[in-house]
Amino acid sequence: MSPDIPSKKTIIIIGSGWAGISAAIHLARKHQAVTLIEAADQLGGRARMVMFGGLPVDNGQHIGLGAYHNLLELFDIIGLRESLVFHRLPLLLNVIGDKTSVSLKAPEIPAPFHLLVACLRAEGLSSTDKAKTLFNWFRLIRPDAHHNMTVTELLRCTNQSERASRFLWAPLCTAALNTHPDKASARLFQRVLKDAFMRKRTDSDLLLPRHNMGHVLPQPALTWLSQHNVSVITQQRVTGLQFIRNKICGVITSHQTLPADQVIVATNAWSTARLITDIPDLKKLHENLQQFKxxxxxxxxxxxxxxxxxxxxxxxxxxxxxxxxxxxxxxxxxxxxxxxxxxxxxxxxxxxxxxxxxxxxxxxxxxxxxxxxxxxxxxxxxxxxxSATPEMENLRPANMTAVKGLMLAGDYTQTGYPATLEGAVISGKQAANKILRCHNSIRTVP
Ligand SMILES: Cc1cc2nc3c(=O)[nH]c(=O)nc-3n(C[C@H](O)[C@H](O)[C@H](O)COP(=O)(O)OP(=O)(O)OC[C@H]3O[C@@H](n4cnc5c(N)ncnc54)[C@H](O)[C@@H]3O)c2cc1C
CATH class of the missing domain: 3.90.660.20 (Protoporphyrinogen oxidase, mitochondrial; domain 2)
Structure with a gap:
């Protein structure tokens, strides 16, 4: 990893989680001068490798979905075959209880019929459960739930059976939103269900990593970024941002000060809050981030x-x-x-x-x-x-900030997704595209 100081003003990305990596790849493929700065000694953030008794594991087991199109697009860009990093399995859910177990397996037919057949053939659901699930499926996903509604309220008002709620929807909600159904946003849950089940059959496929998370994206991305002239600096914490009037002009790290035309802060929400403390134009953003749960x-x-x-x-x-x-x-x-x-x-x-x-x-x-x-x-x-609650949806910030040249990326920004790998990758792509659009419009001004 090169600790080189860039010789010209550049786009600096702070944080090399999957959001920062995504932003760096989307900018580098368009030949932008990018420097990626990471406080830790490895890339990956909350999806990274840790050692356990001499063996590489993760800081937490991760899985993906076939609906993670933006993540899969990154693999394409860096020339990484999906099959090298993920086992792709047709949707197979087994939830085992003391007395009842529910097992659901999607056949290889087009969506949403694969879900329909999976539900009809499901083991452990009674015919009443199945009838209710199928009959109320469209009520469950359409129209958009009221923005204050929780998943438990959505399940109740769409008349889902007790068993389907307990063995299907609640485990899916907790796994996808990492929030208990009693608190979780119904809208966000609907978004995940629609993306996974309503477009292509393969969107509901499970993507199980073949390697520790560090080798799924961060390591291959690091190789690709280095080949595309991105300067990757690790073990340097960004401690401050520099401005001239209302425009970003650089970042201060634990080792140096670096000039920049544009900065993407791709850190987690609490680190972002720390970095923007006391910036008058970002007072409202700071207040919102402080309220995050x-x-x-x-x-x-x-x-x-x-x-x-x-x-x-x-x-x-x-x-x-x-x-x-x-x-x-x-x-x-x-x-x-x-x-x-x-x-x-x-x-x-x-x-x-x-x-x-x-x-x-x-x-x-x-x-x-x-x-x-x-x-x-x-x-x-x-x-x-x-916490994927309805209240949190109002606090999630956009990529653009009130400071010129300063963008945000991260799973917590407005992506329409819960905090997931796909959400992080979307946010990085969105921030990169805003910068690219801005560069193009400057170039086309006569
Ligand atoms: C245990 C666990 C299990 C999960 N399971 C799943 C799953 O199965 N499926 C799924 O889709 N998602 C899952 N997630 C969520 C997913 O991991 C996150 O949504 C995603 O990794 C967030 O990426 P990010 O880039 O937005 O943020 P982060 O990964 O937090 O990246 C931020 C980076 O910024 C760096 N940084 C912070 N401050 C500074 C600073 N001042 N200077 C320089 N660098 C800084 C940090 O070190 C970090 O590398 C899981 C998360 C965890 C923790």
Whole structure:
């Protein structure tokens, strides 16, 4: 990684999460002079590699959807074959409870009929559940819900059955929005459902990473960016922004001051708030960011002496502390299980030992795995995502700010998506396009 100081004024991107990486790629492909500055020692932000007993895992198990078109577009641009980094599986949901289990598998026919048939063939739903789900499907997704409505209210007023709500919609909501259905925005949930189920069949495919997250996008992107003259600086925190009147002119890092014509702040929301404190033109933005609320994601990695062989590879648990388990054979580590617990809950106050014991017990009971793990790693990402409530939707900022040349990117900006990899990538693309449009209009002025 080159710590070179750029010799001319340039576009600086602060933060190399998936939003910053996306902005850098979209600008570099249009031959812009870009410098990407990251405080950490690796790219990737909240979707990055961590080590567990000598093996690479993630700061949290991630999955994607076939509907992540903007992410897949990035792979195309940098010449990375999707099949090298993701296993693509037709939608397969298995949610296992103590007495009831629901299993839904989408056949390979066009959308939305694949969902219709999946629902008709679903195991664990009664004919009344199926009839209600199908009959009320269009009521569930159309028209846009009232902006204050929560997912629980949406499910109630569209007459979803208790079992479909508990085994289908609630787990989907918590997984996609990382927010409990009682609090989650109905509109945001509708957006995810429409994108996943209403366009192409393959949009509802599950994309399971073949590698740790660092090797899915950050590493290949770093290689591509270096080949496209992007200067990537790591281990330097940006501590301040410089202005001349109402125009950005540079950034101050822990090591140096760098001039810039345009700056994209692609940090997380709380770091952005810190960077713009005391800038009079950004007072309202700062106030809004200060009101942001966050949800945690807890991941427990367990290591066994031999391959664990969970079937299916990804399983949902209903009525337990553990919500989803993944057999990490998907990343070539069949001796590791990742157990995921989204959002707040009783686990938040548990000690690490208590949490690990509870997760092991859940796996033993539900997945019938009697082996005793030999090692464990608990990662609690306290601010994994913003809380996807209706109120939060009003606080999410646009990419443009009131300061000339200063843009925002990040999963928390207005993308229409919850905090996801796709949302982050969209935000980076949007910010880059605004800069490119601005450059083009300057060039075309006679
Ligand atoms: C445990 C977990 C599980 C998740 N699971 C999924 C999933 O299954 N599917 C999905 O789609 N999404 C998932 N997400 C959400 C997804 O990871 C995030 O939405 C996405 O990574 C956010 O990217 P970002 O670029 O907006 O922000 P970040 O990743 O937070 O990037 C911001 C970057 O800015 C850097 N930075 C901050 N301040 C400074 C500074 N002053 N100077 C320089 N650099 C700075 C940070 O170090 C960081 O690298 C999950 C998130 C977590 C935490």
């Amino acid at each position: 966050y949800e945690p994601i807890t991941t427990v990695f367990l290591k066994y002496t031999r391959a664990v062989m969970l079937k299916p590879t990804m399983q949902g648990y209903a009525g337990r502390l553990t919500q989803w388990v993944f057999d990490r054979k998907i990343t070539d580590h069949p001796e590791i299980i990742a157990a995921v617990i989204s959002a707040e809950g009783e686990h938040s106050n548990m000690s690490k030992d208590e949490l690990v014991r509870t997760v092991i017990n859940d796996i033993r009971t539900v997945s019938k795995l009697s082996d005793e793990p030999i090692d464990s790693l608990v990662i609690r990402e306290k601010r994994a995502t913003f």
